[in-house]
Amino acid sequence: MHDPSGLTSRSTPSDTAKSIALHFALLIGATLALTPFFWLICATLKSGEDLFTFTFLPWHDLSRLTTSNFKSLFQQQPFALWMFNSLFLAATQTTLVVTLSSLGGFALAKYQFKGKKLLMLLMLATMLLPGQVLLTGGYELMYNFGWINSYASILVPGAVSVFGMFLFRQAMQTVPDELLQAGRVDGCSELRLWWEIALPIVRPMIGAFTLMSFLASWNSFLWPQIMLQDEIKYNLPMGLANMIQLPEYRQEYGILMAGTLLGIIPVVILFFILQKDFIAGLTSGAVKG
Numbered sequence: 001m002h003d004p005s006g007l008t009s010r011s012t013p014s015d016t017a018k019s020i021a022l023h024f025a026l027l028i029g030a031t032l033a034l035t036p037f038f039w040l041i042c043a044t045l046k047s048g049e050d051l052f053t054f055t056f057l058p059w060h061d062l063s064r065l066t067t068s069n070f071k072s073l074f075q076q077q078p079f080a081l082w083m084f085n086s087l088f089l090a091a092t093q094t095t096l097v098v099t100l101s102s103l104g105g106f107a108l109a110k111y112q113f114k115g116k117k118l119l120m121l122l123m124l125a126t127m128l129l130p131g132q133v134l135l136t137g138g139y140e141l142m143y144n145f146g147w148i149n150s151y152a153s154i155l156v157p158g159a160v161s162v163f164g165m166f167l168f169r170q171a172m173q174t175v176p177d178e179l180l181q182a183g184r185v186d187g188c189s190e191l192r193l194w195w196e197i198a199l200p201i202v203r204p205m206i207g208a209f210t211l212m213s214f215l216a217s218w219n220s221f222l223w224p225q226i227m228l229q230d231e232i233k234y235n236l237p238m239g240l241a242n243m244i245q246l247p248e249y250r251q252e253y254g255i256l257m258a259g260t261l262l263g264i265i266p267v268v269i270l271f272f273i274l275q276k277d278f279i280a281g282l283t284s285g286a287v288k289g
Helices: 013-046 068-076 081-109 116-127 133-147 152-158 161-172 177-185 192-203 205-217 222-227 236-247 253-283
Strands: none
Touching: 013 236, 013 253, 068 081, 081 152, 081 161, 081 192, 081 205, 081 236, 081 253, 116 222, 133 152, 133 222, 152 222, 177 192, 192 205, 192 236, 205 253, 222 236, 236 253
């Protein structure tokens, strides 16, 4: 059919070659990125003897594969309890930090008050301090509160994120002031404006920050290592590190790999649930509306 406009798009051989080269490069990149993950899966299915004998799997004799690493992981250590502790801490801390950060970002973006600029400068200044500098003062503060060996010492300090507040401040600036004013005319409280008007508009940022916060809490090791003393309160990184330190686990790398693999699964599941919001949240500031 003739196109009178003459604008019919046709792919030239050079465009096809570029597309093939691009997809080939992406395939190579994806293969390199997934190879360590595939090696990890293979390591969990091999015995201690085969772990360093075969790079991936003993393809000539797949009957050598075993699930004993997973059985030993749950039988010899309270791995299920460590996993539950990590899920509880990560879910609770993520809920707190996302809620407080969105509230702080909403206030910084939509309210004018005396000392606002000074407050923001002080908040930015705290971001320049390395976290290690605050360990001594944080430990003394938790000791005076009587929170040593308590989850409160993990959740309360981790509930506030200056980075998160500024992240939500940037997102909240896209909320039209007219919508907020119309809500006030209809009798909405300020919290209701935040909940019913502002949050739905910045939903992509909520997804992105939720994933980042959950991942940071899930992988947290240094501060919990300082605060928590009882093994039954360990989170997953502490539990796996404790297994490495035990003499009987010096050669049981398969069990450690099994614990590492199971520890990755919750983060992967959350990423697939929030991937659209995560990508949209990261790119929301790229286009000026």
